[in-house]
Amino acid sequence: MFFHIVLERNMQLHPRYFGRNLRENLVSKLMKDVEGTCSGRHGFVVAITGIENIGKGLIRDGTGFVTFPVKYQCVVFRPFKGEILEAVVTMVNKMGFFAEAGPVQIFVSNHLIPDDMEFQSGDMPNYTTSDGSVKIQKDCEVRLKIIGTRVDATEIFCIGTIKDDFLGVINDPATA
Amino acid sequence: MSVEPFNRLVKLAARAFYDDITTKGDNQPKTGRSDNRGIAVVVLDALTRRQWVREEDLAKDLKLHSKQLRRTLRFFEEEKLITRDHRKETAKGAKIYSAAVAATAEGQRNAKEGEEKIKLHTHSYCCLDYAQIYDVVRYRLHRLRKKLKDELENKNTVQEYICPNCGRRYNALDALRLVSPDDEYFHCENCNGELVAESDKLAAQEGGDGDDNARRRRREKLKDMLQKMEVQLKPLMDQLNRVKDLAVPEFGSLQAWEARASVAGRAVNGDSSSNDPSKSSQGLGYGRTPMTFIGETKVKFVLLIYDSASTSDCTVEVAFSGIEGKEEDVKSQTGSSGLKVLPPWMIKQGMNLTKEQRGEVKQESKMDGISAAEFSHEKKSTSDDVDNKSLQDEYVKAYYAALLKKQQELEEAAKNQELLQVSNSNAVPESVSNRQVGMKSKREEDEGEDDVEWEEAPTGGNSGESYKVNDLNVEAEASGEEEDDIDWEEG
Ligand SMILES: [Zn+2]
Numbered sequence: 001m002f003f004h005i006v007l008e009r010n011m012q013l014h015p016r017y018f019g020r021n022l023r024e025n026l027v028s029k030l031m032k033d034v035e036g037t038c039s040g041r042h043g044f045v046v047a048i049t050g051i052e053n054i055g056k057g058l059i060r061d062g063t064g065f066v067t068f069p070v071k072y073q074c075v076v077f078r079p080f081k082g083e084i085l086e087a088v089v090t091m092v093n094k095m096g097f098f099a100e101a102g103p104v105q106i107f108v109s110n111h112l113i114p115d116d117m118e119f120q121s122g123d124m125p126n127y128t129t130s131d132g133s134v135k136i137q138k139d140c141e142v143r144l145k146i147i148g149t150r151v152d153a154t155e156i157f158c159i160g161t162i163k164d165d166f167l168g169v170i171n172d173p174a175t176a
Numbered sequence: 177m178s179v180e181p182f183n184r185l186v187k188l189a190a191r192a193f194y195d196d197i198t199t200k201g202d203n204q205p206k207t208g209r210s211d212n213r214g215i216a217v218v219v220l221d222a223l224t225r226r227q228w229v230r231e232e233d234l235a236k237d238l239k240l241h242s243k244q245l246r247r248t249l250r251f252f253e254e255e256k257l258i259t260r261d262h263r264k265e266t267a268k269g270a271k272i273y274s275a276a277v278a279a280t281a282e283g284q285r286n287a288k289e290g291e292e293k294i295k296l297h298t299h300s301y302c303c304l305d306y307a308q309i310y311d312v313v314r315y316r317l318h319r320l321r322k323k324l325k326d327e328l329e330n331k332n333t334v335q336e337y338i339c340p341n342c343g344r345r346y347n348a349l350d351a352l353r354l355v356s357p358d359d360e361y362f363h364c365e366n367c368n369g370e371l372v373a374e375s376d377k378l379a380a381q382e383g384g385d386g387d388d389n390a391r392r393r394r395r396e397k398l399k400d401m402l403q404k405m406e407v408q409l410k411p412l413m414d415q416l417n418r419v420k421d422l423a424v425p426e427f428g429s430l431q432a433w434e435a436r437a438s439v440a441g442r443a444v445n446g447d448s449s450s451n452d453p454s455k456s457s458q459g460l461g462y463g464r465t466p467m468t469f470i471g472e473t474k475v476k477f478v479l480l481i482y483d484s485a486s487t488s489d490c491t492v493e494v495a496f497s498g499i500e501g502k503e504e505d506v507k508s509q510t511g512s513s514g515l516k517v518l519p520p521w522m523i524k525q526g527m528n529l530t531k532e533q534r535g536e537v538k539q540e541s542k543m544d545g546i547s548a549a550e551f552s553h554e555k556k557s558t559s560d561d562v563d564n565k566s567l568q569d570e571y572v573k574a575y576y577a578a579l580l581k582k583q584q585e586l587e588e589a590a591k592n593q594e595l596l597q598v599s600n601s602n603a604v605p606e607s608v609s610n611r612q613v614g615m616k617s618k619r620e621e622d623e624g625e626d627d628v629e630w631e632e633a634p635t636g637g638n639s640g641e642s643y644k645v646n647d648l649n650v651e652a653e654a655s656g657e658e659e660d661d662i663d664w665e666e667g
Contacts, residue, residue: 093360095373098351107351109335111373115392127359131661148334150349159334159348 005042006052008071009034013057015064024168026077027051030070040151043078044103059156060143077103079146079158086170087160092125099142105157108144112161114168134169141171179425181418182306183224186257189313190220197251212244219248220304223258227432228303231260249302256312260302261430273301279441282579295597303433307424314416320405325337328398364630483592 009030017025031048037043045128055069079085079101088100088108096109110119110127117127117136136142144160144167162168194216222238223229231249235242252258336350344366346354353373354362362371427433 005513077365093355095351095360095362096348096353098355105352109337109348109351120362129289148349157349157352159351 001078001083002046002087003043004049005074005075005076006071006073007034007042007045008069011068011070012060013068015066018066023054026054026068030072034074035073038103038154038156040153043076043120043156046075048072048074048100048129077102077104079149079156081146081149083146084167085160086141086143087145088136089110089136089142092137094119094121094125097127097136099144099160104158106144106146107158108121108142108160108162112147112159112163114163121133135172135175136169137172137174139173140169141173142168143170166176178422179224179306180308181415181422182425184218185313185412185419186224186304186306186309187475188415189309190217192409193230193313193316193411194220194255215240215244215248216251220252221246223302223304226303227427228261228273228276228301231300231302246300249300251303257305258302258309259305259308260300262298262300263430264297270436272428272434275441279437279439301430301610303430305426307426310419313412317409317413317416318437321402324398324402324405328395328402336374337371338374339364339367339369341367345374346371357367365559437442557658563618564569 011026011030011033012030013022013026017029027048030051031156035047036045050073052071052073054071057066057068059066059090085101085104085106087101087104089097089099090105091098094110095169096107096113099108113127113136116129117134118130120126120128124137128135128136142162144162145164146158146160148159150157177232184235194211196217198211198213219234219240226234231245232242234240235245235309238245238248248258249258279524279593336346336396337346338344338345344364346364351362353365356363363369428436484617
């Protein structure tokens with residue numbers, strides 16, 4: 001799920017950036033530091049959308065670095081148990097398949113794949129129905145439901161299922 | 177606070193879950209004589225007939241090697257079925273326990289007490305923890321059911337993987353770390369072994385090929401297992417429901433129990449008149465054990481003694497739980513006995529069951545007849561069932577009347593407490609605090625009254641017969657509990 005929230009961060013800036021462009025420098029450094037990272041608490045930071053407030057800088061003793069407390073708005077993405085996501089299959093093996101939904105990796109184990117789909121090994125390992133009408137392989141798009149998340153301080157990993165109504169392959173670029 | 181439904185729960189759980197538990201070490205061969213399966217059930221059954229018990233004594237009673245017993249008990253401790261207590265014991269400490277035992281057996285073993293020679297080393301005691309057992313059994317059932325259902329539905333379960341080499345377990349959330357670039361299996365982080373999905377074990381057991389067919393068969397097997405579980409464990413679940421709203425029997429810690437038991441021993445033996453602790457044999461060390469009873473506990477406790485005095489009589493059990501003040505309800509309930517008839521393998525002599533539970537009436541009435549004859553030496557009263565029935569009813573009525581009266585008197589006694597406190601505090605030569613002395617003297621006073629009450633009450637009904645009934649209980653206890661107990665354990 002996506003959220004638009006306000007976060008705060010203490011930015012350390014080298015004295016060489018001080019000057020007319022201090023603010024721009026601060027913001028571009030913030031984007032470089034924060035976008036694409038993941039915190040267990042808030043999820044993945046997708047994009048910074050605005051700066052709320054930059055506090056007074058504090059010169060660090062000895063180094064000359066200055067610390068600015070920065071409040072910024074950003075879009076975060078955090079997967080939840082029970083959430084339905086669309087994802088792209090990245091790898092298929094005998095144990096199941098892996099998929100990506102943006103920054104999130106999801107594993108769907110073979111017992112959460114419908115019983116009528118069987119694993120076929122080969123160059124393009126895949127899961128296929130007996131009549132061959134549905135095939136899950138690399139680069140397929142699937143709709144899946146998240147049934148478990150592991151949230152570390154810097155990482156979120158999910159497991160999902162496609163064994164439910166309206167879940168499964170939604171688009172296969174190979175056949176399209 | 178009746179123990180019996182809980183004991184039944186323990187017995188059912190023992191047979192359901194601990195029937196084929198063997199406590200042998202892994203290095204010993206599990207064959208022939210060394211196979212001790214079933215011992216767990218015997219030990220649990222024996223514990224239902226005891227409260228706190230010294231483990232050596234239990235071993236002796238069960239004719240078990242104490243090491244073997246200890247291993248079993250340690251297992252039950254881990255299973256959270258029993259609580260244990262270990263202490264370095266002086267001769268005095270051992271005597272306190274002996275006194276407590278004597279008291280729970282209503283002083284019938286007073287003679288034994290002196291014989292006991294205790295060395296000064298650590299002794300272990302154990303006791304069933306009914307409250308915890310209730311929770312443990314419920315939790316176990318819940319886990320059983322959940323596991324089967326989850327696996328059956330194959331839904332929302334986090335797949336588990338296990339390494340066949342080193343036994344390390346993983347689940348699907350570890351998947352990212354387990355993939356290997358070389359092949360399409362997961363590999364153990366530890367030993368690089370190929371991981372096996374856990375639910376496939378069931379399929380593997382039946383020699384399945386691990387594909388579609390096996391999956392379907394596993395499903396059926398799971399469904400079957402779930403159904404079987406519901407059917408086979410039904411008695412256990414029923415018993416859990418029955419026990420749900422009952423007060424759980426609490427024996428407290430070993431020390432508290434000993435203190436209580438020795439006090440009760442005094443009450444039953446009627447030596448409450450003597451205020452000097454050194455005079456009464458059970459009271460050894462009693463004066464040194466701080467007593468902290470409040471009025472309510474005491475009422476219940478006196479009743480507990482009555483209960484154990486007549487273990488094979490259901491009517492007392494009724495009265496016992498009826499202390500809360502709704503005697504009428506409980507009476508009618510147990511009178512018609514909502515309890516199920518026990519299967520024959522569950523019935524052992526010395527178990528304390530209602531006639532309906534035994535599924536028979538004959539035996540009991542015969543027993544009544546015999547002991548009645550024995551005690552009164554009047555052959556004419558050797559009675560048929562009807563007679564006994566009415567006699568029992570009479571007895572119950574009289575008992576309720578007595579109970580009510582006693583409660584009122586206890587209340588009065590509580591009011592008079594301060595008075596007694598002053599008058600009796602001088603009589604006790606111990607240097608305990610004033611408050612404790614007050615408690616003590618009050619209790620003794622009350623129990624004195626109880627004693628009189630108990631003997632007089634049944635006489636209100638019809639003097640000759642109710643006296644016999646009263647004795648019947650003693651007889652039933654003596655023969656049913658003591659001797660048969662030992663019989664059963666030897667067998
Ligand atoms: Zn391993």
